[in-house]
Amino acid sequence: MNLIIDVGNTRIKIAVFNNAEIIHNEIITTEEFYFKALKLLEVYSCKNAILSSVGNLKKSQINELNSKINLIQLDYISKIPFKNCYKTPKTLGVDRIALVSSAASQFPNKNVLIIDAGTCITYDFINEKGYYLGGAISPGIKMRYQSLHQFTKKLPLLETKQPEGLIGGSTEECIHSGIVNGVINEIDSNIESYRKKNKDLTIVLTGGDVNFLSNRLKNGIFANPNFLLQGLNTILTYNL
Ligand SMILES: Nc1ncnc2c1ncn2[C@@H]1O[C@H](COP(=O)(O)OP(=O)(O)OP(=O)(O)O)[C@@H](O)[C@H]1O
Numbered sequence: 413m414n415l416i417i418d419v420g421n422t423r424i425k426i427a428v429f430n431n432a433e434i435i436h437n438e439i440i441t442t443e444e445f446y447f448k449a450l451k452l453l454e455v456y457s458c459k460n461a462i463l464s465s466v467g468n469l470k471k472s473q474i475n476e477l478n479s480k481i482n483l484i485q486l487d488y489i490s491k492i493p494f495k496n497c498y499k500t501p502k503t504l505g506v507d508r509i510a511l512v513s514s515a516a517s518q519f520p521n522k523n524v525l526i527i528d529a530g531t532c533i534t535y536d537f538i539n540e541k542g543y544y545l546g547g548a549i550s551p552g553i554k555m556r557y558q559s560l561h562q563f564t565k566k567l568p569l570l571e572t573k574q575p576e577g578l579i580g581g582s583t584e585e586c587i588h589s590g591i592v593n594g595v596i597n598e599i600d601s602n603i604e605s606y607r608k609k610n611k612d613l614t615i616v617l618t619g620g621d622v623n624f625l626s627n628r629l630k631n632g633i634f635a636n637p638n639f640l641l642q643g644l645n646t647i648l649t650y651n652l
Pocket residue numbers: 419420421422423424466507529530531532552553554555572619620621
């Protein structure tokens with residue numbers, strides 16, 4: 413059994429894999445981290461673990477866990493199942509390394525565009541030769557709501573909501589239209605651009621907003637909320 417930990421910018425996800433199958437999956441807080449990890453180690457008698465962090469987790473918390481189990485901390489020197497052509501490999505987010513590893517293992521010899529709609533929306537492209545070329549980073553849905561509120565005097569902080577239509581008839585409707593229609597147009601139009609350049613393109617959508625977005629986007633997309641966790645499990649297996 414493998415223990416898989418994904419420390420995102422907003423939330424920590426912890427999972428247990430039996431070979432390629434997820435048998436436990438939950439979202440935890442920073443405070444719960446050590447207790448929950450230890451508990452899962454024992455309950456499932458995990459032998460190996462991997463941790464990817466782009467967020468806040470204290471070094472001491474990681475060291476504590478490291479003393480209990482063989483823990484791989486994903487970084488830019490970890491062994492990965494693709495060729496990294498990013499111009500600044502040292503600054504590439506480890507979450508993106510995990511997503512691309514997932515694509516390399518689940519869709520070998522395919523052009524794959526991975527869209528992770530989380531705190532940020534990231535686009536990552538790996539070609540059929542297994543070369544990772546990069547992609548794009550833009551603000552996530554929640555971040556867009558927060559920034560409109562934070563950087564203006566008059567705009568309220570709203571929860572994500574499907575807009576009634578294109579033309580917002582009130583302050584709230586205008587915000588929902590601007591953000592949600594904006595994100596959907598951004599994603600659909602990026603997909604179109606990638607499709608024009610790559611005839612045979614596999615598209616994967618993941619991240620905290622996957623459910624909100626998947627039926628609002630144009631067709632032909634694999635929605636998989638566990639794509640990043642699966643990538644971490646792939647890297648762990650690859651490094652043992
Ligand atoms: N219960 C929730 N708490 C926070 N965000 C949520 C929740 N449910 C859905 N979301 C959405 O998920 C997004 C955050 O995604 P996710 O949980 O993947 O972020 P994360 O843990 O920071 O991971 P990453 O850093 O990889 O994006 C937010 O934009 C928000 O709209």
